[in-house]
Amino acid sequence: MAAWPGERRFAAGRAHLESVQRQKLALLLRKVAACEAGQRQGVAAHWQWETFAEQVPVSDYDHWRDPVDRARESGGNALIQSPVVRYQPTSGSTSAIKWIPYTRHFLSELDNAISPWIVDLYRQFPRLRQGRHYWSMSWVPTSLRDNMREDINDDIQLMSMGKRLLAGATQAVPQDVSLARTSEDSLFATLAYLISDSSLSMMSIWSPTFGLGLLKSMAMWREELAEVLATGSWGNRMLGSNTQSCPRSPRGAELLRQWDGRLSADFFMALWPSLALVSAWDTAASGPWARQLHALLPQAAFQGKGLWATEGVVTIPYQGQHALAYRSHVYEFQDPSDGTIYAPWELEQGQQVMPLLSTGSGLLRYRLNDLVRVDGLPGGIPALTFLGRAGTTDMVGEKLTAAALDAALAEVRLPAKTLPVCTVAVEDAGEGIPGYVLLLEGESTESERVAGALDAALQQHFHYQLARNLEQLAPLRCVIHRDMRERYLQQCRERGMIEGNIKMESLQYWPGVLPLWFGHSQASARAVGEAVL
Known part of the structure; x- marks a missing residue:
């Protein structure tokens, strides 16, 4: 297998974390020092680790935006001495599109993480050797597709040539x-x-909500899909696409025509009897949705993804834990409470920290704003659990964190x-003042009670209580809808976020006015405020 050499290097180097990381920094500095941005x-x-940490500031994308934009316009790369393969779009909870340089050096770093993960995957789930696999694409908004390179949203291109062939x-x-003219046609x-392939043995996606959306779309389009699979013709789909072939599956068409459209484990077991593994995020706010997806696909084992971002990889599933991908990038970790920065070999069990990445894309000491917990150091490298986003919403001085929100919601x-889908901080929650809105998926008339209870729980935090008492924040609202997840995802898409990479997050900040559909809350915001004050 093409991944074996990389896995052997990963396994052999675990006892030498510090020396491997120092070597990786030395190579990275040589390449950065040889280019415009580094100079x-x-x-x-010649910098050592300690000098690098003293001289280079912690950064975010705004620090790199101008040189990246200039490089994209010129077709080169100003950040590091390594050819750019492509610029990969991504987005955050509050930001529009960011473009990350995918250089040859950066892709080799990702390949160093993929190798041990793939080998360990086949060891744990030998049934994967039979059947075909689905690797999710990095779905790109329709508005970007006309200017898109052929490999811009193909996750297979993250791999080395040997693994790509495999x-x-x-x-x-x-x-x-993935090159269809619209996201809907790609979907x-x-x-x-997928329906045409009864041998499907693995489904590797990022967000479990994307997987649930796939199954829901299958139900919605089942008649049209049945016609396409019965005839082997796209009909009115894929117009203007270079896709020549169309799958034909009388078996798949018949299953769809007999299906009443209700999402059930029995139907999906009949459709994909060989499915052995589903891989998706399953920590933090993604947990409930991962469990729901797994319940619909019980014939498959479920493996939680490691912590990957478009900017780089932090952990991979390896030997039952999420291990630091120490052979990929240069890693540091920042304590969000006091700003102290630790080298990876300085971490201790129980710490909660944020990763800083210095990568072959040329981004140095780049903070992801993801919070991870150190669960141990098996074999000499840290095992880390993703806890959620580490950011704080602070519209009027309330200083609310995702951890504080989760603790309050647990009450x-x-x-x-x-x-729970998300709690959203909005600049205008009604009457011209900011506030928070809890989004729940389901059917209930208890939104007023839930809103009052959560608002009261949050008022145990001094700054939130003060902001409420001074009427700087509107009373918290709760909106319950049976399709809330899809409403939330659509709002994320409209704010420029990338389909398939949208994480379920406990707490988000959305600039601007409250979306109109929030106005259908069954609770009166003012009534809730009077009940809890």
């Missing part, structure tokens, strides 16, 4: 499906190929058969 920052190739030979959905074609009795 402008005064980066020196993955391509087992791929259930052809690469060119439709993906479903057509609230939610209605039966409802799931």
Whole structure:
């Protein structure tokens, strides 16, 4: 297998974490010091770890935006001495599109993480050796597609040539499906190929909500999908696309025509009897949705993804834990409470820290704002659990964190058969003042009770209580809807976030006015405020 050498290096080097990381920094500094951005920052190739940490500031994307934009316009790369393969779009909870340089050096770093994960995956789940696999594409908004390179949203391109050949030979959905003119057509074609493949043995996606959305779209389009699979013709789909082939599956068409559209484990077991593994995020706010997805696909084992971002990889699933991908980038970790920065070999069990990445894309000491907990150091490298976003919403001085929100929500009795989607901080929650809105998926008339209970729980925090008492914050509202997850995802898309990479987050900040559909809350914001004050 093409991944074996990389896995052997990963396993052998675990006892030498510090020396491996120092070597990686030395190589990175040589490449950065040889280019325009490094010279402008005064980066020196001979720096040791300690000098690098003293001289280079912690950064975010705004620090790199101008040189990246100039490089994209010129077709080069000003950040590091390594050819740019492509610029990969991504987005955050509150930001629009960011473009990350994917250089050859950066891709080799990602490959160093993929190798041990893939080998460990086949060891744990040998049934993967049979059947075909679905590797999710990094779905790109329709508005960007006309200017898109062919490999810009193909996750297979993250791999080395050998692994690409291996993955391509087992791929259930052809690469060119991702090049459809619209996101909807890409989704439709993906479903057509997946339904046609009874040998499907692995489904690797990022967000479990994306997987649930796939299954829901299958139900919504089942008649049209059945016609396409029965005839082997796209009909009115994939117009203007270079995709020539269309799957044909009389078996898949018949199953769809017999299906009443209700999402059930029995139907999906009949559709994909060989499914052995589903891989998706399953920590923090993604947990409830991962469990829901797994319940619909019980024939498959479920493996939680490691912590990956478009900017780099932090952890991979390895030997039953999420291990630091120490052979990929240069890693540091910042304590969010006091700002102290630790090298990876300085971490101790129980710490909660934020990763800083210095990568082959040329981004140095780049803070992800993800919070992780150190669960131990098996074999000499840290095992880390993703806890959620580490950011704070602070519209009027309330200083609310995702951890504080989660703790408050844990005190609230939610209605039966409802799931929390997100709590959103909005600049205008009504009457011209900011506030928070809890979004729940389900069917209930208890939104007023839930809103009052959560608002009261949050008022145990001094700054939130003060902001409420001074009427700087509107009373917290709760909106319950049976399709809340899809409403939330649509709002994220409209704010420029990338389909398939949208994380479920406990707490988000949305600039601007409250979306109109929030106005259908069953609770009166003012009534809730009077009840809890």
